[in-house]
Amino acid sequence: MAGKITPAERRYGGKDAAQRQAERRARFLEAGLDLFGRAPGYRGTSLAEVCRAAGLSSRQFYEEFHALEDLLADLHRMVHGQAQRAVFETLPSIQDLPLAERLERMLHAYVEGAAADPRHARIAYVEVIGVSPRIDLQRLERRSTWIGFMTAVTDEAVARGEIPPADYTIAGAAYIGAVNGLMHDWVVGWVDATRAEIADELLQLLLGRYKIAL
The missing domain is CATH 1.10.357.10 (Tetracycline Repressor, domain 2)
Structure with a gap:
């Protein structure tokens, strides 16, 4: 239907879907940088710890990465x-x-x-x-x-x-x-x-x- 706004085009908090995704990815990268780049390091870090540090869910993590190795x-x-x-x-x-x-x-x-x-x-x-x-x-x-x-x-x-x-x-x-x-x-x-x-x-x-x- 002409003029219909699709879900991907909706904006929340002034940000579109692509901006929100980029922000989530940046938060996971910063969390990984902190946890992998200091103690406990990559091998000592769980997915739950990365999500907690990023302030995001495991579902959101798997929307960006297949595994912690991808983040590394x-x-x-x-x-x-x-x-x-x-x-x-x-x-x-x-x-x-x-x-x-x-x-x-x-x-x-x-x-x-x-x-x-x-x-x-x-x-x-x-x-x-x-x-x-x-x-x-x-x-x-x-x-x-x-x-x-x-x-x-x-x-x-x-x-x-x-x-x-x-x-x-x-x-x-x-x-x-x-x-x-x-x-x-x-x-x-x-x-x-x-x-x-x-x-x-x-x-x-x-x-x-x-x-x-x-």
Whole structure:
């Protein structure tokens, strides 16, 4: 019937259905970030606890996610996306700098983007490990993205004549593995350092491998 308002178009509290759904999802994500990114962590958190923290029902949860693992997967993608954006946002302003300074700026941006919120760092480097084959694959895919980024950085440095021509793929994979290992050990408390110190140590690893003077 022309002019009929469907249920999906009705507004409650000034918000339409899509806005209410987005708000519910955001509340579940924030609850998951708090519970998974601090004690008790993903493995120690129940669906009921997530719903209670979000102030929503289990029915509403299942309208957004199939299981708690889906919430963890979304959070993992979110925190890695934030770290990636932090690095990419630095690129336009550093293109004219020497390689060592470009790397320094990128690494500090990465660590700030990944770990300025400790909950983000815990999810990215600790909570996702060993959860399931699906989460392991997602974690490795994100790692592969960073290896690709490192390869692009070294290819650019070769083209500029800043480092000698070589296949730096293995070095990139080894470096990203070292990044993840150090970040894990730092997040769980095995390494006592500030974010700036972590970024500086990661920089020294790169400078040593590519024989670049700071």
